[in-house]
Amino acid sequence: MGEALVDEFHDGAVAGGAPFNVARSLAALGVPVSFVSRIGADDAAGHLVLDSAARFGLSVDGIQRDAAHATGRVSVHEGEGGSHSFQIHADAAWDHLAPPAAVDAGLIYFGSLMQRHAVSRAALRAALKRARVPRLLDLNLRPGTDKPDLAAESLMLADRVKINEDELERLLAWLEPTLPALMARFALQELLVTRGAAGYALYGESGQLLAAGDGVAQPDFVDSVGAGDGFTAMLLAGYALRRDRAATLHLANRYAAMICGVRGPLPDDSAALRPWREALHALPAED
Template sequence: MIVSGGEALVDLVPAESTPDLLAPRLGGGPYNVALAAARLGVPTGFLSRISTDRFGDALVERLRASNVDLALVQRGEQPTTLAVVALEEDSSARYSFYTEGTADRLVADPGPLPEAVTTLCVGTLGMVLEPGAGVYEAVLRREAERGVLTALDPNIRADMIADAGTYRARFLSWLPHVRLLKVSVDDAEWLAAGAGVDAAVKAWLEAGVTAVVLTRGAEGLSACTAAGEVASVPTVPVEVVDTIGAGDTVQGALLAWLEQRGVRDLTTLGAADWAEALHYAAAAAAVTVSRSGAEPPTADELAPGV
């Protein structure tokens, strides 16, 4: 089973018919990862604390409808985190977050995850906002120790990071416990702080990461290991509505592909394997960006194009 840990929130996005109005869309990076993996047919759970307000009820129901296991979901009376989304001319998304006193920040440490858990993925605001960030960090380190395949997507929201230097140092402290690092080129540049993406990727691999998957927007995806860049694939051509949830879908699809094949050790993958995995992830992301909001595909929707 895959477990994705982190925030669940509501994106307020420009309405399709009236862009001046905002329409609610259920989301959050780790939440979207869980949806993406579960919809592709692999056992998936979600670790978070979700509000008991109406938004929280809707978030939980959507997880249930997508066959996400709810055993690790906690509930709390505090409100749901909100993200106001502005779409740029290239359909990319810019976010403003409302996180003060929200339910997901108060997630409790669940202790060791069930033995059935084979993969753990964390990231985004879950690894930024305290006290929850400390909980997810502790879970990451503990599960890595017992041999779970660990994945991280930092999904940088710079406006939410009060001290960039402290965050970058903390990010580096996670890497010995991370096997798969998925990061956009923009986020890689921010994390590299002027050192250059190639040099940063090399340093992250030397720190203990087994593989780094770089998402390059319209330029596609690439996978880097100790052997260098081992595979690269283009994006799948599609009419883009918006890019909300695209990177989350890539992560969920990659983890689903690995889970479907029983891969626990990424060093066993060759260049052809990585190319197949990246193509699968790119195809899944293409479906998501063709829709408004984060709406990952099901396995049936993806099958004709893979």
């Protein structure tokens, strides 16, 4: 559940939004997925979102249409060395998400950005209350949702969390001074920390290190937009298909590096993900 929008780069717009990136990857990887979001009823950005969903084989049944609010937009400001910052425009259609009629899922993925508005925040929490299944929070501390109280409220709704290393530093400064204390306070089962070029680390419920890996070099680096979303999607795919966790993390790390070699969060051609789908389904089963 969450935002579907367009990321506006200096050389054009591409469909984006962390939940939409994750959902499109899951669909292309052959994992059953439902995506709940809201776009403008008939605007160019909304058509871009729908076209991209179709290209990756993602059902649009859960994408609501809004006659009063436009599809979300994000201006991506690129810096040196592939760095970037975001200007997330206010009062988008996904801020006015209505609660889905039903949630049939084995796991719910959600973020913090969709909670910036009271309407979509209430819709998310209503869905979580009705569906008593595991929940993965992708914190995504962005301007407008980078607040300690919202972070704490989101953590209380989650079982598993994915953050980057900068976000972890902020949580430890805001909420608890140590990782074990943070895990205990919010009864978290797992915490995945992505570290960009430095790789990743996965921690268990007591704050113990379960797995870690170095970064994967991307010689044809374009931008890092969506790399963390790609990692999350592959991790969720491993959960859904009950694949070996260490093997899934290794593949997710490589998949995230691949995303850094394309403009925006996914390749233009979904056929580029076919080898990744085959690699995922070939992973050994969990013990």
